[in-house]
Amino acid sequence: MAARAPSATRIQPVVVGSKNATETVVDTILKPLSTIEAAKRLAAYTAVDRHVKPEHIIIGIGSGSTVPYVVERIVQQGREANKDRVFIPTGFQSKELIVSSNLNLGDVDQYPTIDVTLDGADEVDRDLNCIKGGGACHLREKVLAEAAQTFILVADYRKNVEYLGTNFKPGVPIEVVPFAYAKVLQNLHHILGSPKATLRMAVAKAGPVVSDNGNFIIDAPFEREHMEQPYEIMARIKMLTGVVEVGLFCHMAQAAYFGNEDGSVTVKYHDGKVETVAPPA
Ligand SMILES: O=C(CO)[C@H](O)[C@H](O)COP(=O)(O)O
Structure with missing residues (x-):
């Protein structure tokens, strides 16, 4: 069996009806996604391709409905790439996601320095300040964002705003x-x-x-x-x-990836640069 990081633990998933990684990948291939789901997946895949590299071993996994696509893409990097990695969850949901994807589970008290954390957001402004906590996970999310050398946001186009509070109204x-x-x-x-x-x-x-x-x-x-x-x-x-x-996460993210309706991805960087990644030809 493949070697594992020393103190990572593996437990069986406890959520009835949770899917394993293969089922999730098969679902994604076979079932057409809505525009919003496709935009989330595009953002997540692009961010993983750019920021989860072979040298990244300790990886923070955020919460919400965009993050499963992050994990899906990481799983697609293969067993060899993931065998020595440890994944740190921001809450119950991401813990289940890590475990059901057969990835090594750790915690931030074992691994207080994280190579890269990827997380969703409720809204992100022009300076990469964001609102988080729509899923009530923002305490652990902020700890994992602060512990990370690189903190990356992934979201669909609705979250890309000039000022916080534009589309996200609960506060x-x-x-x-x-x-x-x-x-x-x-x-x-x-x-x-x-x-x-x-x-x-x-x-x-x-x-x-x-x-x-x-x-x-x-x-x-x-x-x-x-x-x-x-x-x-x-x-x-x-x-x-x-x-x-x-x-409110202020000046914490290095980049935010937004999947767009037309299949492009807008990337906003912490230095104010904005890039548009064209849809695949
Ligand atoms: O902050 C969060 C949970 O506390 C989520 O990351 C945020 O709510 C975004 O979720 P989604 O990807 O479902 O839009």
Whole structure:
């Protein structure tokens, strides 16, 4: 059997109905994708082809519906390329994805330096600031983004905006310790200028969404004036006692890949450069 990184663990997937890597690849080949799914896949594949190289051994895997295409492309690099790699998840979903794809699973406390982390985003602005946390994973996502030598975003064209809050309307996701949520909501309403901030409620469960860390999530929409330079409001929210992490990632990503409707990919870089990768001929 192939050698593995020393402290990586392999466990069996626990989610009933989760697909293995072969099934996912077969699905992708056989079933036509919607325009949005095709755009997500294009962004993810292009980013993996450019940023997941043979020398990259410790790889952070983000959360959301675009990230499965990242993992799919990594699996396509083959067993040999992946046998010594360790994959670090940003939450329950990406842990299941790693395990069900037969990749080596590790954690960020074992591997605090990550070669490259690839993750989705809810929206990305012209300076590569982004909103994350639509899936309530932004605490671990930010840790893996900070731990990474290279942090790359992958998304479809709807997420590519000049200013945060343009298309993504729920607001900035804020993870809070449960007993402090009402106090933090008051702070957001009356001090920080987000009168419509609300506690995120679960859909198929009575009560609030509980994050993978056992915390609550507040969604706080802000006016454009705050979103033009989001670092300042991010820092002010983070200073509120009871806040664990804020879903504003400022100046963290090296590049963002957006799959477009016409099959091209727009790449925005941290230095302001923008590239268009033409669709395959
Ligand atoms: O931040 C996230 C989860 O907390 C996701 O990366 C973000 O919500 C984007 O997800 P998707 O790829 O499904 O649009």
